Amino acid sequence: MFLTTALLLAVSLLLIIKGADWFIESAVSISEKSGIPKIIIGATIVSFATTAPEFAVSATAAFMNHTEMTIGNAVGSAICNIGLILGSIIIIKAIPIDLDSFLRKGAFMLLSGAVLILTTLDGILSRFDGVLLFLIFAGFMYYNYRLQTAIFKDDPNLKPDRSHMVGLKKDILFFVLGALCVVIGSRILVDTGITIAKMFGVPEMIIGLTLLALGTSLPELITAISATIKGHQDLSIGNILGANTMDIALILGVSSQIRPLPIIPQSISYDFPVMIFIMVILILFGITKKRFDRWEGAVILCSYLAYVAGLFLWYN
Numbered sequence: 254m255f256l257t258t259a260l261l262l263a264v265s266l267l268l269i270i271k272g273a274d275w276f277i278e279s280a281v282s283i284s285e286k287s288g289i290p291k292i293i294i295g296a297t298i299v300s301f302a303t304t305a306p307e308f309a310v311s312a313t314a315a316f317m318n319h320t321e322m323t324i325g326n327a328v329g330s331a332i333c334n335i336g337l338i339l340g341s342i343i344i345i346k347a348i349p350i351d352l353d354s355f356l357r358k359g360a361f362m363l364l365s366g367a368v369l370i371l372t373t374l375d376g377i378l379s380r381f382d383g384v385l386l387f388l389i390f391a392g393f394m395y396y397n398y399r400l401q402t403a404i405f406k407d408d409p410n411l412k413p414d415r416s417h418m419v420g421l422k423k424d425i426l427f428f429v430l431g432a433l434c435v436v437i438g439s440r441i442l443v444d445t446g447i448t449i450a451k452m453f454g455v456p457e458m459i460i461g462l463t464l465l466a467l468g469t470s471l472p473e474l475i476t477a478i479s480a481t482i483k484g485h486q487d488l489s490i491g492n493i494l495g496a497n498t499m500d501i502a503l504i505l506g507v508s509s510q511i512r513p514l515p516i517i518p519q520s521i522s523y524d525f526p527v528m529i530f531i532m533v534i535l536i537l538f539g540i541t542k543k544r545f546d547r548w549e550g551a552v553i554l555c556s557y558l559a560y561v562a563g564l565f566l567w568y569n
Contacts, residue, residue, distance in 0.1 A: 258448050265441035266468050269306045272434025273472045276305060279428035286421045304499040305432075306469035308507070309439035314461070315508040320515055322446060324378075325461020326469060327504045328524050331366075331497040333466045335531050336557020338474050339493050343550025350490055352543050358494040359536045361393045365502040366532055370525050373516040383509030390502035393495070442468060458519060459564050490539075497532070519568050527560045 307330045314322035342348070368389060372382035442465060450460045473496055477489040508514060531553065538549040 255452070258445055258452065261441055262445045262449075262468075265438045265445060266471065268434045268438030269309075269442065269469065270471055272431045272438060273305050275427045275431030276435065279424045279431060282424040283421065283428060286424065304496050304504065305435045306439065306472060307500055308504050309435050310442055310465055310469050311504045311508050312511060313436075313439050313443050315511040315514065317443065318512065319443065319447065319457060320512070321456070321458040321517065322443060322461040322465060323508050323514055324505070324516065324520060325458045325524075326465045327500050327508070328369075328520070328528055329462035329466025330470050331500045332462075332524075332528050332531055332557065332560065333470045334473055334493045334497055334500070335535050336553055336560065337467070338470065338477050339489060339535070340550045340552075340554030340557060342477050342489050343545045344547050344554060345550075347547055348490060348545040350539050350543055350545065352540065355490060355494070355539050356536075357396065358393075358491060358498070359532075359539070361389065361396070361498045362494050362501075363529075363532055363536070365389050365498050366525075366529050369501055369505065370521075370529065373521065373525075376516050376521075378505060378509045378514040378516060380510055380513060383506045385506075386502045386509075387506035390499065390506060393498050393502065397495070439469075455569060458517060459569060462524065462564060463561060490545075523563070523568070527556075531556055531560075 307326060311323045311326045314320065314326065365386060368385055369378070372378060372385060446460045446465050447457065449455070449464065450457045473493060477493070505514070534556070535553065538545055538553075
């Protein structure tokens with residue numbers, strides 16, 4: 254039983270990671286060959302693709318009425334993205350930041366977290382609450398679109414080319430195949446997570462906050478490691494700020510439309526405050542010296558490890 258579950262877990266993660274990779278690569282290729290401007294693709298499809306695993310897992314869990322996993326995966330991914338992934342990257346090498354862009358994206362991230370907390374004080378994330386979160390996501394996407402338009406509108410190299418249509422059908426095939434892999438892998442991951450929770454007597458919320466959150470954050474982790482190896486670790490900052498905004502505003506906004514999401518006391522008293530805390534210290538560290546020093550990465554990573562330890566110590 255355990256070996257079968259472990260194998261299914263590995264298969265689901267492989268499907269999600271490979272599917273997200275096909276999804277992104279084919280989306281970029283389609284934009285180049287069909288004439289859709291890259292700035293639009295970059296601000297919509299590709300941005301969504303980086304959080305597609307979290308989106309698919311949380312939406313699937315909501316549809317299956319495992320709402321604790323829905324909340325746990327989205328919030329846990331946001332905490333994991335900063336605490337584990339970004340903390341580890343900063344420890345490897347100090348990261349300079351573009352303060353203006355950092356503050357604007359950080360503001361969207363903090364706003365989404367604050368609205369989530371304020372709208373769930375009554376113990377439920379209603380459909381109306383979800384609409385408020387989705388409006389924040391819409392504002393974030395509009396900001397990114399306007400930002401990229403302002404930067405690239407005068408660059409002739411970024412104009413769409415409608416003459417290279419060869420292979421477009423193949424790109425569309427991989428686009429659909431990638432999306433299917435993410436959806437199927439997410440369903441298997443949720444089922445596996447439920448099985449593991451029952452097998453070891455661990456609450457579904459903790460499985461969502463840890464195992465599922467880490468599994469669905471693997472694309473961000475791989476991207477961050479790749480960027481660091483290539484000397485572009487500063488790119489990880491913007492990617493993770495954006496991913497966290499989408500994890501909360503998009504994923505929970507949409508999932509709450511599938512069904513209202515009950516919020517357990519653990520989330521209100523522990524998970525949500527830790528989420529806001531780790532977001533705030535990230536922004537404070539960033540604005541003090543316009544860079545992240547390695548010791549600050551250690552503080553962020555240790556905060557995440559302490560949070561996970563607290564989950565199993567107090568809530569298991």
